[in-house]
Amino acid sequence: MASSPTSPTEAVDFAHSGRRAFAVETRGLEAVAARIDGAFSSACALILAGTGRVVCTGMGKSGHVARKIAATLASTGTPAFYMHPGEAGHGDLGMVTDADIVLAISYSGESDEILTLLPALKRQGNQLLAMTGRPGSTLAAAADVHLDVSVPEEACPLHLAPTASTTATMAMGDALAVALLEARGFTADDFARSHPAGALGRRLLLHIGDVMHTGEEVPRVSGDASLGDALLEMSRKRLGVTAVVDDDGVLLGLYTDGDLRRTLGDRSVDVHATPIADVMTRNPVTIDSDALAVEAARLMETRKINALLVLDAGRRVVGALNVHDLLRARVV
Structure with missing residues (x-):
């Protein structure tokens, strides 16, 4: 009597796959952490000296990361917001003033939607901070400050889905936010004032x-x-x-x-x-x-x-x- 074929799930070691993803992403974070250097310090100094906001932008998965970085910056004392690069080319660029710093995220450094915005931003006089995985890319070359977030490999076994690269980019954004927070002397009370509806806000603000x-x-x-x-x-x-x-x-x-x-x-x-x-x-x-x-x-x-x-x-x-x-x- 013929045996029944093995189901797809029986052939997969889920725990091994999960541990491998963590290992790959850990190596990616270590690689990017080793490149926290003068460029990172320049990025912090650029933002601290700014009189406007940090406008974070990116497409696809990089866009999701940019949203998170904008939210983290805003809640830790650095005014910031996310701008969709596709919508920016159809009117939303009007939200950006000449005092704002633009943080553009593209792992390839060649995202058409972002590159299309560069001439207008340059004409307006905006300073550009870029995060890419390719220091020789068009976006990196156009930036006033470039942060290299390249990783050795993606956790995705097909090397297609952004995984380790998005984790590393998000960590770089967190590192910026923390460094700026410390430089500003940002306190728990300051954090509470921007989170009045949260548990911490109630604990620190309610008398x-x-x-x-x-x-x-x-x-x-x-x-x-x-x-x-x-x-x-x-x-x-x-x-x-x-x-x-x-x-x-x-x-x-x-x-x-x-x-x-x-x-x-x-x-x-x-x-x-x-x-x-x-x-x-x-x-x-x-x-x-x-x-x-x-x-x-x-x-x-x-x-x-x-x-x-x-x-x-x-x-x-x-x-x-x-x-x-x-x-x-x-x-x-």
Whole structure:
């Protein structure tokens, strides 16, 4: 009886293919890293001295890499955007000002769509930074600064699909962005300002004052109030706490849901007759309104508490927040 033919997938060692791709791309990265030299420094100096933006352009896979490099530059302190070279020849070139630096990416250095733009860019006075895999190409020769991103081979066994070459080019773009970031003294706060909707932006930009309850929303009772008065205030404001303050709004103490459970464990306590001053927590954990919201989250976690009072410099109660407020703000 004839045996059934082996299926195509049974003849392939997928893990071996994957490891080979990584090995080839690693060698490509090492080759390009070894060429980080004076040309790379010149490219950084060119961008740092520029007064405009970095306009990244490329066709096909190089275009995808150019988009990523533009995004990375823009988020790390170097204004940049991507321009499709095909659309540029039909009007989008108007987005480029004479102060902009053009970063053109073409592994062959002979992409027609990019070469077509060179005369117009030169007439306008734009400086040209090129990344190619062929230092003798037309694009490399036309560039003010050329970065050689050639790799020994592609990971594609057919040596057709851009693989190691696009990885190396993207790494070169990352290297530029990092070098420029360090040269500019770019900080985590700067990064957060360009990422306000992200988790890092919320953690570094959102302050207590942005999420706390204020005014009539803040639960508070006077120092001569009863425990019953405090419980009614806690029920009305629904933050699980109430501040106890003097006539000037200065904090005297704090009463929480946890305090209530402990108080009710003492059967001799009369809710209506017991002064809140007798059962409140004196010198509770508090926070300043100028502190970051993430500090409140860290404080709550460390001290095992669910709410905080916010004080001004005179220890007057100006706000309150609990863990649910931080969850709504997506700080935790």
